[in-house]
Amino acid sequence: MLTKTTAIVLHNIKYGDSKMIVDMFTRAHGRMSFLVPMPKSAKSKIRKQLFQPLSLLSLEYDYRPKVQLQKLREASMRHPYSSLPFDIDKLTVGMFLAEFLYHSLYGEQANEPMFEYIADSLMWFDGAPSPVSNFHLVFMMRLTRFLGFYPNIDDYSQGCVFDLRSGDFSTSVPAHRDYLGPGESSLMSLMLRMNYPTMHLFRMSREQRNRLLDVIVSYYRLHIPSFPEMKSLEVLRNLYNV
Numbered sequence: 001m002l003t004k005t006t007a008i009v010l011h012n013i014k015y016g017d018s019k020m021i022v023d024m025f026t027r028a029h030g031r032m033s034f035l036v037p038m039p040k041s042a043k044s045k046i047r048k049q050l051f052q053p054l055s056l057l058s059l060e061y062d063y064r065p066k067v068q069l070q071k072l073r074e075a076s077m078r079h080p081y082s083s084l085p086f087d088i089d090k091l092t093v094g095m096f097l098a099e100f101l102y103h104s105l106y107g108e109q110a111n112e113p114m115f116e117y118i119a120d121s122l123m124w125f126d127g128a129p130s131p132v133s134n135f136h137l138v139f140m141m142r143l144t145r146f147l148g149f150y151p152n153i154d155d156y157s158q159g160c161v162f163d164l165r166s167g168d169f170s171t172s173v174p175a176h177r178d179y180l181g182p183g184e185s186s187l188m189s190l191m192l193r194m195n196y197p198t199m200h201l202f203r204m205s206r207e208q209r210n211r212l213l214d215v216i217v218s219y220y221r222l223h224i225p226s227f228p229e230m231k232s233l234e235v236l237r238n239l240y241n242v
Helices: 088-104 112-127 135-147 182-192 206-223 233-237
Strands: 002-015 019-026 030-037 056-062 069-077 161-163 168-170
Touching: 002 030, 002 088, 002 112, 019 056, 019 112, 056 112, 088 112, 088 135, 088 233, 112 135, 135 182, 135 206, 161 182, 182 206, 206 233
Parallel strands: 030 069
Antiparallel strands: 002 019, 002 056, 019 030, 056 069, 161 168
């Protein structure tokens, strides 16, 4: 079935001398892998440079449900970024988010609201003035709304603990070790109230921000059992000085 849709590039790897395998999250069919030729001609309809992680593309392909590697007919840039590839801070965050999405969207089926959330967030990030120190934290937690494990913040009150397994705030300590004490639970509650336009109003130290990052990654590992160690995590930890 001939399909025209939009897609977000997650990852690419060279395959042989003249092809590469590109993983994308598509609006029409969810997570998919494509076998992409790497033509040398500048007139080709498919150019290697398009498939950088987080690129927003328009695609045309012949969709075959039982085929593991789909074949592209055409690809073009849907939204050229103006700052993300050139701003070193944004590029570092983008590299982390590309790896994060590659793992967190594994096996995801078509989900148009989630696709629009990711695409809109990336375009907002690209257009926002630097620094945007809390963007990755807000993005990761709000993505859990679409993945089905967004924390329940209705029951938070001062002194509560946050149960990472259930995603709930509670006045009693759970019987396992996967929870945050009152201080870190308060920080988590603060972060869950942030959104993109207001997140710059919430001041956090680098230590607090990195602790929240570790907590969120642990939260994903608890709810997505196949979620692995992330190679880009340490680079992101060292990014912001404040």
